[in-house]
Amino acid sequence: MSEPLLSVENLTVSYKVPGGLVHAVDGASFEVPEGSITGLVGESGCGKTTAARALTRVMADNASISGGRIMFAGQDLAKLPERRMNALRWRDIAFVPQSAMNSLDPVYTVEYQLAEVLRKRGGMGRRDARRRSEELFDMVGIDPGRLSDFPHQFSGGMRQRVAIALALALDPKLVIADEPVTALDVIVQRQILDQLKELQQRLGLSVILVTHDISVVAYICDRTVVMYAGKVAEAGTTRATLTQPSHPYTMGLKNAFPDLTGAETGELTPIEGAPPSLADPPQGCRFAERCPFALDICASEPPLVALDAVHQVACHRAGEAGRLRVEAAKTETWGVGL
Ligand SMILES: Nc1ncnc2c1ncn2[C@@H]1O[C@H](COP(=O)(O)OP(=O)(O)OP(=O)(O)O)[C@@H](O)[C@H]1O
Numbered sequence: 108m109s110e111p112l113l114s115v116e117n118l119t120v121s122y123k124v125p126g127g128l129v130h131a132v133d134g135a136s137f138e139v140p141e142g143s144i145t146g147l148v149g150e151s152g153c154g155k156t157t158a159a160r161a162l163t164r165v166m167a168d169n170a171s172i173s174g175g176r177i178m179f180a181g182q183d184l185a186k187l188p189e190r191r192m193n194a195l196r197w198r199d200i201a202f203v204p205q206s207a208m209n210s211l212d213p214v215y216t217v218e219y220q221l222a223e224v225l226r227k228r229g230g231m232g233r234r235d236a237r238r239r240s241e242e243l244f245d246m247v248g249i250d251p252g253r254l255s256d257f258p259h260q261f262s263g264g265m266r267q268r269v270a271i272a273l274a275l276a277l278d279p280k281l282v283i284a285d286e287p288v289t290a291l292d293v294i295v296q297r298q299i300l301d302q303l304k305e306l307q308q309r310l311g312l313s314v315i316l317v318t319h320d321i322s323v324v325a326y327i328c329d330r331t332v333v334m335y336a337g338k339v340a341e342a343g344t345t346r347a348t349l350t351q352p353s354h355p356y357t358m359g360l361k362n363a364f365p366d367l368t369g370a371e372t373g374e375l376t377p378i379e380g381a382p383p384s385l386a387d388p389p390q391g392c393r394f395a396e397r398c399p400f401a402l403d404i405c406a407s408e409p410p411l412v413a414l415d416a417v418h419q420v421a422c423h424r425a426g427e428a429g430r431l432r433v434e435a436a437k438t439e440t441w442g443v444g445l
Pocket residue numbers: 122123124129131149150151152153154155156157158167169319385
């Protein structure tokens with residue numbers, strides 16, 4: 108296999124809080140191959156946004172990368188001086204934040220905001236910036252005649268398209284999109300995801316898509332990284348991780364979400380309980396407390412190991428995954444309502 112575009116090794120990101128430190132990402136490792144869409148998926152609070160933001164080093168004031176490496180094009184982004192990191196943003200790595208309104212300023216027209224990036228970051232003249240803005244609007248399926256509109260004049264779905272156009276402005280290699288379709292209805296979600304996939308393939312982009320919704324991953328991602336409580340529980344090709352999930356958490360997530368394609372999926376089964384506190388996480392497997400298959404051995408931390416060339420999992424019982432999948436498909440296994 109060729110070198111991945113991005114390789115995250117043992118990444119730890121912590122927030123300083125009054126009582127100490129919250130290790131929001133705690134030794135996470137995953138790879139992003141070139142020209143593919145990698146989904147970072149897990150429940151709210153598992154550290155997805157923190158991990159994604161660490162890759163751009165645009166983080167909250169109380170956040171710091173306290174360990175690990177982020178290898179991108181032969182350099183470790185975790186240690187790159189800010190001046191060089193800043194030069195990479197937009198040009199090599201672009202970020203689409205959780206709400207499109209966070210990337211768009213309500214008081215300026217969209218054209219002005221695109222021009223800011225194209226002219227200040229990309230060094231373009233006024234005419235080239237205008238031409239590129241029109242091209243970008245065409246690319247995301249919006250009439251360039253609307254460039255002079257303000258963000259509030261667009262629907263939610265269109266605003267998300269504008270945010271994607273903004274991210275693509277300087278032709279980056281890697282686009283990190285944080286929950287790009289979360290607030291949208293299912294039909295618009297599909298339109299945006301189809302558009303993203305089409306652009307990714309046409310432009311040969313690499314994309315990291317952060318989402319809590321495993322059906323979004325199943326719909327669009329080539330690879331899947333499942334996070335739980337700051338760690339990677341399972342990772343690999345989407346085919347491997349979602350058709351043969353080998354971590355009970357992934358099995359549970361699959362039961363908990365409807366299918367985005369509208370296929371009949373039967374009853375949805377939530378995973379009862381809540382993830383552990385990241386300020387004081389348990390020593391062993393972090394999912395053990397909610398896991399219907401936990402054993403005594405789960406009091407020790409399971410390492411992330413390769414099941415085969417395209418699939419890694421951090422579960423002591425991964426060797427029995429076939430049998431556990433059969434059990435996991437039954438609602439009663441998850442003790443719902445007991
Ligand atoms: N600025 C901050 N200060 C302290 N703790 C924070 C801060 N930002 C996030 N956290 C904590 O870090 C953990 C991971 O949060 P993060 O936002 O990365 O998770 P997430 O999986 O992206 O969830 P969501 O989808 O809800 O954003 C959570 O426990 C959260 O409360």
